[in-house]
């Protein structure tokens with residue numbers, strides 16, 4: 317779950333010291349063709365690129381409320397080419413594309429279920445496949461705006477099918493798309509049955525907008541609790557470790573999870589059983605889970621199109637989680653990490669706090 321206040325284009329490129337990078341036993345270190353050797357602040361030396369620090373959180377949850385900051389946050393979130401605006405347009409387009417087959421959604425039939433599954437599969441292939449091709453195969457951006465110098469993991473002893481990309485594609489497509497489609501089909505079917513509180517855009521436009529606006533914070537709230545739970549003992553070892561095989565993440569790592577984690581992760585969509593909803597909002601919620609994770613695991617802060625246009629893609633907040641593991645369980649959209657003392661804002665002070673919190677468990 318990306319937010320533009322973590323995505324400032326003014327972040328500095330820094331040296332590739334990488335002394336804190338874990339998993340280096342099988343990493344494919346690539347110096348990149350466009351390395352910036354400028355040495356910035358010492359605290360940033362652990363990243364090839366870091367955004368302006370500290371990372372901020374959604375100002376909606378800060379007291380006293382600052383109307384200007386909140387409006388800026390939501391303007392940047394919704395009224396720019398950002399992942400959230402892309403997903404919303406996609407949800408509207410997807411609903412129009414499926415509208416014909418969804419007219420029969422009150423009866424579960426292979427036709428419309430397969431159409432929903434095929435659309436989900438297609439968007440994951442387009443976004444994860446497209447980012448992988450652009451950033452990792454063509455190396456179209458070199459290491460510009462890349463958090464770490466590595467381009468994934470070489471060697472495959474820890475991965476299914478012996479390779480990170482094949483492993484990540486398998487768990488994303490076979491399990492991720494299936495579980496997501498399962499929830500979506502169930503909710504669209506329940507909606508067609510009249511079991512969910514349905515709204516229309518014309519009759520309840522304000523409700524529609526409010527539900528859309530609060531989708532991100534709700535996902536952040538739900539993700540935090542599910543994710544903290546997944547870091548407990550056996551659940552971590554048997555379930556969540558599959559996702560954390562990826563220390564050097566890539567777009568295909570986003571929804572590369574164990575099926576049990578998929579069931580937990582996508583269950584945030586069930587809120588549409590009680591919250592006033594429209595099929596567009598349900599589909600948007602699904603994209604905010606699946607595609608946002610793909611954007612957030614690209615490992616690049618922004619995608620550069622030509623020399624000027626940039627689209628925020630990476631989630632530095634979550635990149636910190638993949639490096640330090642026991643921090644940043646949620647996202648910047650709902651500050652539970654701040655409230656429960658698990659927030660790492662990217663600064664050396666936060667790193668020291670984490671080190672003292674972990675005590676002997678600190679391994680770096």
Ligand SMILES: [Zn+2]
Nearest residue numbers: 559613634638
């Ligand atoms: Zn992750």
Ligand SMILES: [Zn+2]
Nearest residue numbers: 543547556637
């Ligand atoms: Zn985790």
